[in-house]
Amino acid sequence: MVFDISEPENSHRIAQFNRLEWVSDYWDDDFGAYDIELEGDLAYIQTIDKGLRIVSISNIEEMYEISKLDGRAFVNDFVFSDDEIFIASGTYQNWGYVEGGLYVMQTENPVNPELIGAKFESKIYEKISKSGDKLFLNGYAHRSPTSLDVFDVSDPESPQLEATTEPFPRLGDIQILDNFMLTNYQNENVHYLAIFDVSDTDSIRLLNEIPTMSEIHAFDRDANRVCLANAEAGLRVFDLTNPEHFVFLGLLNLGDIAIDVKIYEDYAIVACLEEGVKFVDISNPEASQVVNTYQPESNIIGLELHEDFVFLLEENNMIEVLNISDVNNPELLGIAETNAEPTKVAVNGQILYVAQGLYDPDSDGPSSLGIYDCHGLLDVDNSTVILPGDCSLIDAFPNPFNSSLKINYTLPHYTNFRLSVFNINGKEVSVLGSGCKNSGDHFAQWNAPQSPSGVYFLKLEAENTVLLQRRIVLVR
Structure with missing residues (x-):
């Protein structure tokens, strides 16, 4: 239903x-x-x-x-x-x-x-x-x-x-x-x-x-x-x-x-x-x-x-x-x-x-x-509404994670994009991918052996759209 x-x-x-x-x-x-x-x-x-x-x-x-x-x-x-x-x-x-x-x-x-x-x-x-x-x-x-x-x-x-x-x-x-x-x-x-x-x-x-x-x-x-x-x-x-x-x-x-x-x-x-x-x-x-x-x-x-x-x-x-x-x-x-x-x-x-x-x-x-x-129910300040079929950050797992995080994201068509990681202070700490990609589902991985424990954010930029996924948590 x-x-x-x-x-x-x-x-x-x-x-x-x-x-x-x-x-x-x-x-x-x-x-x-x-x-x-x-x-x-x-x-x-x-x-x-x-x-x-x-x-x-x-x-x-x-x-x-x-x-x-x-x-x-x-x-x-x-x-x-x-x-x-x-x-x-x-x-x-x-x-x-x-x-x-x-x-x-x-x-x-x-x-x-x-x-x-x-x-x-x-x-x-x-x-x-x-x-x-x-x-x-x-x-x-x-x-x-x-x-x-x-x-x-x-x-x-x-x-x-x-x-x-x-x-x-x-x-x-x-x-x-x-x-x-x-x-x-x-x-x-x-x-x-x-x-x-x-x-x-x-x-x-x-x-x-x-x-x-x-x-x-x-x-x-x-x-x-x-x-x-x-x-x-x-x-x-x-x-x-x-x-x-x-x-x-x-x-x-x-x-x-x-x-x-x-x-x-x-x-x-x-x-x-x-x-x-x-x-x-x-x-x-x-x-x-x-x-x-x-x-x-x-x-x-x-x-x-x-x-x-x-x-x-x-x-x-x-x-x-x-x-x-x-x-x-x-x-x-x-x-x-x-x-x-x-x-x-x-x-x-x-x-x-x-x-x-x-x-x-x-x-x-x-x-x-x-x-x-659930529009209007799950809204938080650092989240953008994402519908299937759009440019989207689909998932990041495991979350919390210990050293390696896998990210799924989708591009609606061939486009220029940039996928990056920010810490809680707004500083960019890693770029996981950039350039042009075809449409469809894509995967990226963040290996963070040197990064301290804490809250981070994923940012996907494409087609003048900026998507900021809710927090990911790195624990040691």
């Missing part, structure tokens, strides 16, 4: 997109969107039926599906790299037979994505993460615990399995931090936060594991800390300054089940099952304290953080948008009613893209991708 919410009190529908049709599979008999990632004028949508759809969003009022991948691949997770997409795949077939592996798709021509590489390990791969030329996937064989597999994809057409760790029961999410991997797992009734040294993929080492009091529903980290949404136990904070000896800093019982967490500056934003969102000051983790609570319209499924804004995904087919630049006074900016349960959001400029999960037969109609106009 597409809604105009430039006036939140008078939201109205602009258009509807329901081209993501259900495809029968072994896992489910419903349809809907589970995850969404944006790449230029394209939305890559992982569907609940384990397929992948590529949708043109260059005109948000006339969206259309340009290609799809379903059937054998069983998309469980995916990551991008330039013109490739890497897919963690796998499912059970008849008689307990496991079919799956790693797929590499060439997406230079998204209308006809080409399978250029694959590696089958008779495993169901559930999560995937990428660092340089290395892919990290957790997976399991039939009636076996999970393990971490590391692939070398320097040649995407011939991915090579480099290493496999010892088995871990129910290995969870994967986050790469320089030469270390952060994850969680469960062994019988005990839940662990674990960190691995992956600097040498020939000998991956478990550096540390810490048992937690309850299930780890989610975790988030910055350069120095990791915060756990630790179910009934509440919020747990660990020091990541020395990954080989990361230590427990503090625990805060929230009086509810913590289901999701995001770190925002010196605060942890914790989604609780029944009592809404807790804003926790973690500047002194040993004495963390709740500084504010926001009670949403319905129970929260999860939350997404984008710069100074948090998006609350809620059970009753609803999303609430909060400005949290002042966590002591979070401001409700708008509410979007979706056709189905929201599962993931992505933001490009002032446009909100929503993966809407299982279809609700009591709603107006099926819709797997919702697009919402």
Whole structure:
């Protein structure tokens, strides 16, 4: 669905997109969107039926599906790299037979994505993460615990399995931090936060594991800390300054089940099952304290953080948008009613893209991708409104970053341009590209090993247009 919410009190529908049709599979008999990632004028949508759809969003009022991948691949997770997409795949077939592996798709021509590489390990791969030329996937064989597999994809057409760790029961999410991997797992009734040294993929080492009091529903980290949404136990904070000896800093019982967490500056934003969102000051983790609570319209499924804004995904087919630049006074900016349960959001400029999960037969109609106009809601002083198809700074990631930042930008046609980086004092510190380029999506990288920690800004100049993206944060 597409809604105009430039006036939140008078939201109205602009258009509807329901081209993501259900495809029968072994896992489910419903349809809907589970995850969404944006790449230029394209939305890559992982569907609940384990397929992948590529949708043109260059005109948000006339969206259309340009290609799809379903059937054998069983998309469980995916990551991008330039013109490739890497897919963690796998499912059970008849008689307990496991079919799956790693797929590499060439997406230079998204209308006809080409399978250029694959590696089958008779495993169901559930999560995937990428660092340089290395892919990290957790997976399991039939009636076996999970393990971490590391692939070398320097040649995407011939991915090579480099290493496999010892088995871990129910290995969870994967986050790469320089030469270390952060994850969680469960062994019988005990839940662990674990960190691995992956600097040498020939000998991956478990550096540390810490048992937690309850299930780890989610975790988030910055350069120095990791915060756990630790179910009934509440919020747990660990020091990541020395990954080989990361230590427990503090625990805060929230009086509810913590289901999701995001770190925002010196605060942890914790989604609780029944009592809404807790804003926790973690500047002194040993004495963390709740500084504010926001009670949403319905129970929260999860939350997404984008710069100074948090998006609350809620059970009753609803999303609430909060400005949290002042966590002591979070401001409700708008509410979007979706056709189905929201599962993931992505933001490009002032446009909100929503993966809407299982279809609700009591709603107006099926819709797997919702697009919402947030003009006037997400405005900040250092941001320019960006619409798909214009000259635009699309994304900069990871943000915050440690030493290297990747920037995606778009030029509408052949033009002269300049892409540069400024510090918070307005001084230009680096020029990432200048001259003439053809139209389309382009990529740049800022390697900043000598730059101090702090807030920086990206500036794109083209066709007498100056676009200043919201802040990027370099942390050491």
